Amino acid sequence: MPRASDISRSLDRLGLTRDRRRIVYAYLAAITLFVVGDIVHPGFARLDSVTAVLTVASFVGLVAVGQTFVVLVGGIDLSVPWVLNGAAILLVTTSLGRDSLSPYALLVTLGMGAAAGAVNGFAIAFLDVPAVVMTLAMDGIVEGLTLGLSGGMTCRACASYAPPVVQDAVHGSVFGVPAALILWFVVIVVVSFILSFTTFGRKAYAIGNNPLASYLAGVNVRLVTAFLYVLSGLFAALAGVLLVGFGGQASLGMGSPYLFQSIAAVVIGGVYMLGGRGHYLGVAAGAVTLVALVSVLLAMNMPDYGRNIIYGIVILLLLLLYGREEREE
Amino acid sequence: MSIEATVARPPTRIAYFLGQNAGLVLALSMLAIAIIVYCAVYWFAQAALPGNFEITSTVNNTMPLVLAGMGQAFVVMSRGLDLSVGGVIDLSNALAAVELHGDVARMVGWSALVLLIGAALGLVNGLLVGIGRLQPILVTLATLSVYQGLAIRVLPQPGGSIPPAYTSALVNPNQPYALGFVLLVGLVWWAFRRSRTGVSIIALGNDEMAARANGVDTVRARVTAFALSGFMSAAAGLFLAATATAGDATTGNGYTLTSIVAVVLGGMNLFGGRGSGIGVIAGAFVTTMIVNILFFSNIDPLYQSFYEGVFLVAVVVLSALIGGLLRRR
Numbered sequence: 001m002p003r004a005s006d007i008s009r010s011l012d013r014l015g016l017t018r019d020r021r022r023i024v025y026a027y028l029a030a031i032t033l034f035v036v037g038d039i040v041h042p043g044f045a046r047l048d049s050v051t052a053v054l055t056v057a058s059f060v061g062l063v064a065v066g067q068t069f070v071v072l073v074g075g076i077d078l079s080v081p082w083v084l085n086g087a088a089i090l091l092v093t094t095s096l097g098r099d100s101l102s103p104y105a106l107l108v109t110l111g112m113g114a115a116a117g118a119v120n121g122f123a124i125a126f127l128d129v130p131a132v133v134m135t136l137a138m139d140g141i142v143e144g145l146t147l148g149l150s151g152g153m154t155c156r157a158c159a160s161y162a163p164p165v166v167q168d169a170v171h172g173s174v175f176g177v178p179a180a181l182i183l184w185f186v187v188i189v190v191v192s193f194i195l196s197f198t199t200f201g202r203k204a205y206a207i208g209n210n211p212l213a214s215y216l217a218g219v220n221v222r223l224v225t226a227f228l229y230v231l232s233g234l235f236a237a238l239a240g241v242l243l244v245g246f247g248g249q250a251s252l253g254m255g256s257p258y259l260f261q262s263i264a265a266v267v268i269g270g271v272y273m274l275g276g277r278g279h280y281l282g283v284a285a286g287a288v289t290l291v292a293l294v295s296v297l298l299a300m301n302m303p304d305y306g307r308n309i310i311y312g313i314v315i316l317l318l319l320l321l322y323g324r325e326e327r328e329e
Numbered sequence: 330m331s332i333e334a335t336v337a338r339p340p341t342r343i344a345y346f347l348g349q350n351a352g353l354v355l356a357l358s359m360l361a362i363a364i365i366v367y368c369a370v371y372w373f374a375q376a377a378l379p380g381n382f383e384i385t386s387t388v389n390n391t392m393p394l395v396l397a398g399m400g401q402a403f404v405v406m407s408r409g410l411d412l413s414v415g416g417v418i419d420l421s422n423a424l425a426a427v428e429l430h431g432d433v434a435r436m437v438g439w440s441a442l443v444l445l446i447g448a449a450l451g452l453v454n455g456l457l458v459g460i461g462r463l464q465p466i467l468v469t470l471a472t473l474s475v476y477q478g479l480a481i482r483v484l485p486q487p488g489g490s491i492p493p494a495y496t497s498a499l500v501n502p503n504q505p506y507a508l509g510f511v512l513l514v515g516l517v518w519w520a521f522r523r524s525r526t527g528v529s530i531i532a533l534g535n536d537e538m539a540a541r542a543n544g545v546d547t548v549r550a551r552v553t554a555f556a557l558s559g560f561m562s563a564a565a566g567l568f569l570a571a572t573a574t575a576g577d578a579t580t581g582n583g584y585t586l587t588s589i590v591a592v593v594l595g596g597m598n599l600f601g602g603r604g605s606g607i608g609v610i611a612g613a614f615v616t617t618m619i620v621n622i623l624f625f626s627n628i629d630p631l632y633q634s635f636y637e638g639v640f641l642v643a644v645v646v647l648s649a650l651i652g653g654l655l656r657r658r
Contacts, residue, residue: 076466129645130599132410136586137638144635152631263470273464306487308478315471319463 019277022270022287026285029318030267033292042317049207051178053295057202059246061287062239063322064269065191066117066232067262068283071196073207073277075124075131078234079138083116084148087240091166092250093150093157102163110237116142117233121226153252162244170245173259180242184284204228210273256294261290268318269299295318332640352596356608356615359594361643367463370625381504381634387617388507389500389572393418393565394613396589397584399514400451400561402609405523407554408534408601409458410529414562414588417450418581421566423480426489426576427652450476451559455552460612473585480578487577491570499571510568511610518574518606521557528555534601591616591639593645 034053037044037176063080087109095105120138123129150158161167172179195201203224208212215221239258244250269286271278295313297307346355370378397414421443428439450472451632457468500507521527529550532540541547565584568578595612597604619640624635 067549123642125647127646128649130640132599133593133645134642136589137641140634140638140641142412144632144638145342148629148632260470260474263467267464267467273467305478305481308474308481311475312474312478313472316457316468319467319471320457320461 011105012162019270019279020154023273023279023282023285025321026269026282026289028210028286030292031250033289033296037209037292037296037299040296044296044299049295051181053292054184055178055180056295057288058180058289059239060258060265060291061242061260061284062187064234064244064261064283064287065187065280066235066267067271068191068203068271068278068280069228070131070232071271071273072204072275073211073276075225075229075230076135076263077117077120077229077236078259079116079120080236081232081255081259082142082146082223083113083236083255084240084243084258085250085252086116086142087113087147087237088244088250088254089150089153091161091244092160092194092243093155095156095160095163095166097160099164099165100162102165104200105163106166108243109241110234113233113235113237113240114230115233117228117236119195120233125222125225126228127228147252153250158250161248161256162250164180166241166245167248170242180246188284200224205276208272208277210276214255257261261287264315265290268315340460351604352598352603352648353560353608353611354596355648355651356605356611359615360618363615363622367625369617370622372421374625378431384506385502385507387621388505388511389502389615391551391614391617392500392507392510393569393584394591394611394616395511395514396561396565396568398567398595398613399518399594399606400558401588402518402595402597402604402606403554403557403561404465404627405597405599406534406601406604407530407536407551408553410450410469410554410589410599411553411558411562412466412585413450414558415582416480416563417447417474417508417559418569418584419480419561419565419578420450420581421447421563421575422581423484423578425567425570425637426491428485429491429495429503429570431551433494436492440567443486443562443567446562447566448556448560451556451562452552454559455516455555458555459548471485477578477582477602480581484576485579487575487579489576490538491574491576493574496571496574499568514606515610518610521561521606526550526553531602535603569591569633580658589621590631590641593641598647600646615633 033172034045034050040078043049047210063084067077067080090112091105093107094108095101118133118137119170120131123133123134147153149155174182195204203214203219206217206219207224209223211221236255243254247254265286266278266283267273268289269278269280269283269284271283291310297310302310368378371383397418401414403409405487424439424443424446428443429436454465454469454472457472457495458465458658461468496502499510522531529540529545529547531554532543532545533547533550537547540550562584566581569580573580591612592604592609593599593612594615595604595606595609597609597612616637619637620633623636626629628636
């Protein structure tokens with residue numbers, strides 16, 4: 001009987017390294033869920049239903065871009081929920097639902113996300129504040145500011161809709177493909193390219209593997225780390241913009257599912273939580289897997305609590321299947 | 330060069346203590362400052378000093394956080410993080426609201442059972458982390474979802490009831506008798522610090538390889554840390570139910586984050602192995618005092634999490650600076 005290590009060695013020879021295998025597993029998990037979904041709820045794997053799942057997954061996927069960046073350097077971004085939520089509210093309150101104001105509103109909103117990320121990055125990279133503490137505090141800071149400035153969502157501007165331009169951009173489609181999906185696809189290509197083929201991307205991996213060695217090799221560890229947090233804030237804000245464009249109006253708490261989902265997508269996608277390993281291609285599949293799982297459970301009319309339980313168990317199973325650390329001898 | 334010049338002069342006993350226990354000292358001074366500021370703002374608002382009622386309600390409201398923070402502290406000491414704290418509190422809170430009625434024997438029996446269930450839930454986390462070799466953050470993120478689901482299954486709508494006798498035994502509304510429980514938690518830490526289990530958990534958090542090389546059963550230490558956390562969180566849920574005199578399967582959610590805040594304010598190192606549970610108790614009280622101070626300073630409660638976030642970052646940055654200075658001397 002062949003031993004597991006022999007199998008993995010022969011797969012390595014075929015070009016399927018462990019990191020690449022994890023990406024393949026993530027896609028297999030996504031496909032399996034669609035197949036299972038189609039069995040328990042016929043029609044689940046039809047094109048329109050798949051498109052709907054992918055569109056919802058694109059929001060998770062965008063948040064997960066930022067999460068991937070910071071996890072690659074061994075960090076984590078817990079400020080995602082309120083940066084996303086704050087961005088959504090900021091977009092409607094600055095644009096007041098008018099197209100003429102939307103360029104300014106978009107600039108302010110994305111700027112807010114980048115600014116929150118910049119403060120995170122500065123404190124984590126330059127002041128050595130633990131990432132968990134800093135981003136947790138930032139989540140509270142943005143929450144407090146959002147609630148306080150909007151009067152707990154009672155302000156008159158808070159009820160505004162997203163500008164029609166933004167709504168149309170999210171709901172529009174090119175040759176039958178939803179615009180949100182096209183944007184996500186572009187992001188997947190660009191992010192994968194940046195991570196694999198640019199010095200910036202390679203520096204991120206290097207820092208995640210060994211910050212000291214990267215520093216000695218001439219990488220500006222602090223600056224690159226800080227910039228990755230800026231990107232995370234920016235992507236969370238972008239997801240907020242798209243979500244409010246998708247739903248029309250902003251609401252309190254709309255960001256809260258995205259912390260869990262973005263981290264879970266990163267993990268299912270095969271990114272190593274301690275940094276230095278993993279790829280966004282896998283994370284994209286992880287986002288699809290998560291959303292497909294939720295959709296299957298919804299299609300089965302599973303009550304709320306059941307969804308929570310199964311959701312957690314499936315993630316644990318996926319982790320046990322391939323998220324394990326090597327045994328240290 | 331003489332030998333005396335090369336050997337550093339041994340620090341005085343006080344300087345040594347301050348350097349070794351910088352976190353604890355800072356946490357206790359922060360608590361002292363918080364109490365003074367609280368008395369000051371209370372004086373300005375009410376023209377009197379806080380009396381028996383204020384002390385009692387502060388202690389009673391802090392009890393769940395003292396317990397949850399201590400649970401989190403055990404896991405943090407082992408170089409982990411327990412995000413399922415909120416889920417365990419939810420479940421034990423829900424169970425308490427549904428099952429705690431009838432005679433004394435039944436109440437005591439169910440309380441013990443709830444504590445055991447909490448320890449078992451923690452054990453599951455521990456086994457997945459220790460034997461499954463999964464990342465603590467990921468495991469507890471997934472089990473958080475499962476435990477929250479179970480809690481909602483037990484108590485779908487807020488409600489249930491806690492007998493007045495139970496409330497007055499745990500959190501007496503008239504006298505600050507709950508201070509006795511605070512003392513008890515402190516004793517638990519004292520015993521933990523001196524027990525074989527405690528030492529092995531701290532050794533594991535300091536340096537896993539060194540701990541294993543010295544014969545510490547690291548898997549067992551890690552599993553125990555998580556089980557202890559589950560036990561303490563379940564106790565927090567009981568106290569939360571007793572204070573609210575009813576149950577709600579979602580009120581525990583916030584404790585995942587506030588337990589981490591209490592640990593950080595308590596001066597415990599998030600990377601394991603260093604810190605004091607006494608500091609964490611102080612940290613829990615500081616967390617409650619900030620809310621009280623903000624209340625009596627007439628600050629819009631909507632901004633509350635903003636100030637908490639700013640305070641958290643400020644404390645971490647300042648304590649890193651002061652700790653560095655103390656150790657350098």
